Amino acid sequence: MEVIIIEDETLLAEALHKELVAIDPSIKVIKYLSNVADSIEWLSNNHCDLIFSDIELTDGNSFTIFKKLDITIPVVFTTAYDQYAIKAFETNSIGYLLKPIESEDLRKVLDKFRQSRLHPAALNHLIDQLSGDSSATPAKVYLNRLILSRGNIQKPVSVDKIICFMADDRYVCAITQDGKKFFYEATLTQLEDELDPNLFFRANRQYFINKHFVNEIKTISRSRLIIKMTEDVGDDIVVSYSRSKAFKKWILS
Numbered sequence: 001m002e003v004i005i006i007e008d009e010t011l012l013a014e015a016l017h018k019e020l021v022a023i024d025p026s027i028k029v030i031k032y033l034s035n036v037a038d039s040i041e042w043l044s045n046n047h048c049d050l051i052f053s054d055i056e057l058t059d060g061n062s063f064t065i066f067k068k069l070d071i072t073i074p075v076v077f078t079t080a081y082d083q084y085a086i087k088a089f090e091t092n093s094i095g096y097l098l099k100p101i102e103s104e105d106l107r108k109v110l111d112k113f114r115q116s117r118l119h120p121a122a123l124n125h126l127i128d129q130l131s132g133d134s135s136a137t138p139a140k141v142y143l144n145r146l147i148l149s150r151g152n153i154q155k156p157v158s159v160d161k162i163i164c165f166m167a168d169d170r171y172v173c174a175i176t177q178d179g180k181k182f183f184y185e186a187t188l189t190q191l192e193d194e195l196d197p198n199l200f201f202r203a204n205r206q207y208f209i210n211k212h213f214v215n216e217i218k219t220i221s222r223s224r225l226i227i228k229m230t231e232d233v234g235d236d237i238v239v240s241y242s243r244s245k246a247f248k249k250w251i252l253s
Helices: 010-023 036-045 063-068 083-091 103-114 120-130 188-194 241-252
Strands: 002-006 028-033 050-054 075-079 095-098 145-150 153-158 162-168 171-176 181-184 200-202 207-210 214-219 225-229 237-239
Touching: 002 010, 010 028, 010 103, 010 241, 028 036, 036 063, 063 120, 095 103, 145 171, 162 188, 188 200, 188 207, 200 241, 225 241, 237 241
Parallel strands: 002 028, 002 050, 050 075, 075 095
Antiparallel strands: 145 153, 145 181, 162 171, 162 207, 171 181, 200 207, 214 225, 225 237
């Protein structure tokens, strides 16, 4: 199987290459491409069996590649998109991998490819959905208030007053701007679907943070980030290297 990787972060491309070969030594990664322009040029004149593509590249969105070319090659997108967008991937039978990429998820998407369950023909509809084509999908409506609980007391709270959500074993806690901690009956994955991704970001498996309460960003080893909020929320909030680009784009949007 011949594979190309479209990814503007060299370390991430190399890590994906290494994982692919570890899962299936017969896989040959024949090309790394890092931007839209080079990808269009290469795919116009070459062929492969499977494409792994990041969505946000240095010179634009990788959907541009697939709008310009009549792609018949299955594509697996590597993405930091929210749960709403992921539903579009699933609906259209397009492969996707959430960053940071887990080996088991990569193995599953390769199995899906081998079973011919990745459909390139669905790309155009997917792109319409994720590009905000109003004829393809209705606008997503997000919650702006939640019912939080503390003991036997329940309280409606505006989401813009919540510093972050923290997953702790079996529970999810919401920490409000006055430093109080409340329980919320949902998982972080459910919250990703319910709250505006322009306001909240999934920093890691434990924290879902509000942009307006980010106070300080510090770079540490292996290009990871430590996020300090306006109030002490307990443990350090660490953003992995693979999520750092998505975080920086989100915080500046």
